[in-house]
Amino acid sequence: MYRNHSFIGKFVAVCFGLVLTSALFTGHAAAENRKVVWNPEPEYPAIARRMNINGLVRMELVIAADGTIKSAKVLGGHPLLADAVQKALKKWKYAAGSADTTMQLDFKF
Template identity: 45%
Template sequence: MKWTRIVLAGVAAATLSGSAAFARQGTAEQGKRKVKTRVSAVYPDLARRMNVTGKVKIEIVIAPDGRVKSARVIGGHPLLIRPSVLAVKEWKFFPAAAETTQMVEFEFRGTE
């Protein structure tokens, strides 16, 4: 139980403080809706200090007006998921006739 609290405290701290450096913006699949406004994911300080790298894959539902209606995590490191979801929920897409679903991927790299 104590270990769980420590991990949760670390995750909370990582999401509240971070660095935007080295978090590559996600990419939408070709042939899907075009992104009008992208928000970069913040690379959490704890993840950077622990040298956590990797990709986060998220399935998003885009409303006809272009806003992200929902985001479902497909995979990724737990320290990197929250900043990725927070970023993609701020994205805006060009309007379309109907609601669409597509995959988005964020890549976090340690040092460059």
């Protein structure tokens, strides 16, 4: 009976080690510090202002090695505000890096 507990404990420890190692490996590209070269702020949409819509928009960006925004995914926020953020992000530029970088940014309206 005790043998099973010992085996399960070792199995769990090995699995945890593999998960931790893979998380550290995949996080390497995301940890690269990328300097913003050009980042115009999103315009507050007039209709959102009239309707008193405000809040936070959370985005997940994939920045290409050349510094351009490869993709921008909305993780949360009002659709009117998220559209304004996506339009602004099309103009953003980062310093070149060694590989694609993924990061999350919040925009407050």
